[in-house]
C-alpha cells in the first residue's frame with residue numbers, strides 16, 4: 001500500500017465514506033462533461049427525478065462531434081446538431097456553465113479546462129472520457145468515468161471508486177533535441193505494455209519530467225491511460241504555479257499565496273512509499289513511432305518493424321495481426337514508410353507548443369505531393385494564440401489545412417476521417433483498428449514535430465534530420 | 470427482440486454462450502466511434518462489433534444463427550481496453566449479453582459492466598481455453614452461472630471463476646446501482662466539502 005504520495009493525500013481529502021462493496025465514495029472537485037457521454041447520464045437523472053447536486057462544479061464544452069471546417073449552426077450533420085442541442089438544453093436547465101461554439105473558450109475538454117485554470121493541484125477531476133488523466137499533469141487525481149458514473153456525479157458530486165496502487169516512473173536525464181514528451185510516453189507504454197498500468201496510478205517524476213513544460217506534462221499524463229493506468233500525475237512545482245498564475249479561474253490575491261502553500265504540501269513526500277517503482281534514462285529515448293494497432297506497438301525511428309516471431313510469446317499474435325492489418329513488412333525500417341494523411345491536433349498534442357514545435361519543422365518547406373495534411377488546434381484559445389504568432393500562416397504557406405478547434409481526426413466522430421486503406425501520421429493517442437473513421441484505415445502515432453516531418457517528406461522521417469538544417 | 474435488463478440481485482444466470490477470441494479487444498471494436506453519435510443508447514445493440522461483423526460478412530459470432538439468444542460471452546485477455554465509452558457494455562447488454570467470462574478485463578470496462586449489472590468474471594488462460602473449446606464444440610448447451618460459488622457449469626463440467634469481493638457483494642446484494650447509495654450520504658458530503666481548501670478560499 002502506498003503512503004505519503006500525492007495520490008494518497010488527495011484521495012484522503014476527497015474521501016466521503018467507505019462503501020460496503022470495498023470501494024470508496026469519493027468527492028469530485030471538478031466534473032467536466034461533453035456532448036458524447038453526458039446525454040444518457042442526464043436522461044438517467046431525469047428518469048429518477050434527481051437534480052444536479054453541485055451545478056457550479058460541473059463544466060461543459062463541445063468537442064467530439066464539431067465539424068472543423070465550418071462551425072456554423074445548425075451543423076450539416078443532424079445527429080451532431082442534436083447532440084450539441086441536447087447538451088445546451090441540459091446545461092441551461094441545470095445551471096451548468098457551457099463553453100460552446102463561438103464562446104472563445106470552447107475546445108477539446110482536456111485542452112480548454114487547463115487553459116482556463118479550472119484544473120488545479122489537489123483536485124479530483126472526473127469526466128466521461130478516458131483521457132481525463134491529462135489533468136493529472138497539475139497534481140490532480142483525474143480519471144475517466146463511464147456514463148453511469150457521470151450520472152452519479154451529476155446527482156451526488158461523488159462516485160464509488162477503488163483506490164489504485166501507485167507506481168512511480170522515475171525518468172533521469174533530459175530529453176534530447178528532436179525528442180518530445182510524446183516520444184517519452186510512447187516509449188514508456190512500449191516497455192510497460194498497454195495493460196502494465198491496470199490497477200495503478202502512475203506518478204511521473206524525476207529530472208527529465210521536472211524539466212518539461214506544463215503542456216508536455218499534459219501529453220505524458222494524457223496517455224497514461226494508453227498504458228492501462230487510469231490516472232497519471234505529476235507533482236506540482238514552480239512550473240505548475242507559473243502556468244496557473246493569472247488564469248481565468250485560478251485563485252487570485254491572498255488566496256493565490258495560500259493556494260500555493262497548500263499545493264506544495266500535496267507533492268509526494270521524499271519518504272513516500274510506492275507500490276512499485278521503475279526508473280529509466282530519458283536521454284536515451286529516440287523519436288518513437290507506432291507501427292501496429294495498439295499504442296504499445298512503438299519502436300524508435302531507427303528500429304525495424306519487429307518480426308512477430310522474435311517477440312515474447314504473448315505479443316506474437318497481436319503483432320501478426322498488426323503486420324497484416326497495417327500491411328507493413330516485418331524486418332523493414334519504420335523510417336521511410338509512405339503515408340497519405342498527416343494530422344496535428346487532439347488532446348494529446350493540440351496545444352500551442354505542439355503546433356509551434358511542428359511549425360519550426362515545416363517552415364520553409366512544402367507538404368509533399370499527394371499528402372493531405374492538416375492542423376486542428378485543440379481549442380479556440382490555442383487557435384487565437386497560434387494566429388497571433390503567425391503559426392497558422394507557416395502551416396498554410398506550406399500547404400497544410402488550418403482548421404477550427406475540435407477532436408477532429410483523433411476519432412472521427414465528425415466529418416474528418418481517413419478513407420479506405422489510407423495511412424496517417426497522427427499526433428493523437430490511439431491507433432486502434434478503424435479509430436480514425438475508416439474501418440480499415442491505418443494510424444502511425446508520433447510527436448507533432450514528427451508528423452510535420454512526415455508531411456514534408458511524404459514518409460516517416462527522423463525529425464532530427466530536419467532540425468539540423 | 471426485447472430483453473429484460475438486469476435488475477436487483479444477480480445471483481445466477483443461465484443460457485447459451487459463445488466465444489469472441491483475441492486479446493486486447495478494445496471498445497472501439499466493440500462499438501466503433503461513429504455509433505457514439507447518439508443521445509440515447511437504444512439502437513446500440515444492433516451495432517455491436519459492427520466493423521468486425523462487416524468484415525466477416527455474416528460469419529461473425531454475433532451474426533451466427535446458433536448464437537441468437539445466447540447471453541454469455543467468453544473472451545480472452547484485457548477485454549474492453551481503450552476508450553472508457555460505456556456504449557460498449559451498453560451495446561453488449563442491448564444485444565443480450567448478461568455475463569462475460571475471460572482471462573482479464575480492462576478496469577473501466579469492468580466497472581461500466583458492473584454498473585449495468587453485468588458480471589465480468591475471470592479464470593486463468595488454461596481454463597478459458599478449455600471453456601472456449603467446450604463452448605465451440607457444442608454451442609447449443611446451456612451453461613449455468615452461480616454467483617455464490619462463482620462457477621459456471623454445463624452439468625458435466627464445472628469451472629471455477631474469480632470475481633473480486635467488492636463486485637461480488639454489489640451483485641449479490643443488488644446494490645450495483647451506485648446512485649442511491651451515494652445519495653444517502655448527504656451529511657458526509659457536506660463535511661468533505663467543508664474540508665476542501667479549494668472550495669473554501671484556501672482557508673487553513
Ligand code: SF4
Pocket residue numbers: 063064108109110129131346347348406407410411428429
Ligand atoms: S482529442 Fe481524441 S482522445 Fe482527446 S477527447 Fe477528443 S476524441 Fe478523445
